Amino acid sequence: EAQVTQNPRYLITVTGKKLTVTCSQNMNHEYMSWYRQDPGLGLRQIYYSMNVEVTDKGDVPEGYKVSRKEKRNFPLILESPSPNQTSLYFCASTWGETQYFGPGTRLLVL
């Protein structure tokens, strides 16, 4: 079954404690991206990757890092999380111009 998976689905952490949200797709898609969803601000792109070792900033990249060492995985790294990064995060994988989203990760930074 074609799918995009994210882990963890829910995470509560404290300011400054590094964390990684994993994203994996089993469809051999080249293009992947990360979005965050916030009330009143909607969905905004954080980073995207056109292929292995090719990543670029989206609209709100500050405070985030990504890597794309293999095609199937695109982890989102928060090296020093802050409360303003509390959000719902979505990973997406693109096939034929259509982005398919993972189930989301709810992050609370205290």
Added chain:
Amino acid sequence: AQKVTQAQTEISVVEKEDVTLDCVYETRDTTYYLFWYKQPPSGELVFLIRRNSFDEQNEISGRYSWNFQKSTSSFNFTITASQVVDSAVYFCALSEGKAAGNKLTFGGGTRVLVKP
């Protein structure tokens, strides 16, 4: 810059009523893609439809139909004979394709509440 506007923030209907969600977009590109996604209360984003800018054919899928009008930059979505399971937030989105990094620009969403 791209922009997507969903003027209706919330619509409440009684089951079996039809509901139309409006979407107006702005882009300078001649090639672009329009989407509708559904976000049920469980939170995931479910892809519903994609429309290419060069294809203005309307589409029907079961109780769902979409009306794409390039002349008015609109891509409206109608749910016919609504059901309680249709209760969700619906997002319209625009992409200018690979040349723009495949970035999706989302509208603010329309919350649909279908009452039994």
